[in-house]
Amino acid sequence: MSGSAGAAVFTVADASFAYPAHAPCLDGVSFAVGRGERLALVGANGSGKSTLLHLLDGLYFPSSGSVSYLGRPLTEAALEAAPFGPRFRADVGFLFQNSDAQLFCPTVEDELAFGPLQMGWRQDDVERRIADTLALLEIGRLRARAPASLSAGEQKRVALASLLVLAPSVLLLDEPTGGLDPRSQSLLLEILDGLHGRGITLIAATHDLTLLPHIADRVLVLSEEHRLVADGTPGNVLADTSLLLAVNLIHAHAHRHGQLVHTHPHQHVVAHEHAHGDPAGHGHGDPRGGGEPEP
Secondary structure, X not given: OOOOHHHEEEEEEEEEEEOOOOOEEEEEEEEEEEOOOEEEEEOOOOOOHHHHHHHHOOOOOOOEEEEEEOOEEOOHHHHHOOOHHHHHXXXXXXXXXXXXXXXXXXXXXXXHHHHHHHOOOXXXXXXXXXXXXXXXXXXXXXXXXXXXXXXXXXXXHHHHHHHHOOOOOEEEEEOOOOOOOHHHHHHHHHHHHHHHHOOOEEEEEEOOHHHHHHHOOEEEEEOOOOOEEEEEOHHHHHHOHHHHHHOOOEEEEEEEEXXXXXXXXXXXXXXXXXXOOXXXXXXXXXXXXXXXXXX
């Protein structure tokens, strides 16, 4: 298990998880996350990345083993009890893959006010935090807009703002750049870099290997057998072609040149990973960050 247990924000100890009447989608996973880390979870479609994020957010609970936050096991009873439960929900924000899943209020201002009001904040504190957060993400012009009327990139920033308004210390990000155009991706990566500079712990699940140097200092690799098989820097993971082939994050593609056949590794791209791991498309890209994957 990596990380210092004393400084750990999250400690995952031999955690397994299975949906009812399904085979396990996580099998004996152990690791620790230190405060202020930038951690990426990578693996092929269905490897358990999104499920692991749900365990870290206390939305699911391990079938065996444990997940702890600041040394306290995340259980239903713990999350229902004050002061730990409310503190955890304010401390840890979850940015879903699809922003529609967390935007439900009439206006952007209402979205940002919802969490603080549920926490019982004073109205003047709520208004101040909304103004500060809108300014931080440069979306003040969207304040009175309906979220449904916004572009995908704008919705992603509003969803992120609805978390940041609570001043979390940890952000869990499920495919954070999924569905965004290149400009919106760049803006989001700049925002995440700034948040990391403020000391926020960032844990992102992604299948896009080109993102790793931009969003992580440490990478955990999950296999298709739902086990943790590597823990290293983005450079070390991206350079390990045998590992990436074994976990189906890249595949060998043969090209014939006359009588010669050359085999080249290509990134194995999947469009989405949902809770039960439905398959998606494939594409090519340079796992070392040399270009955007093709659709």
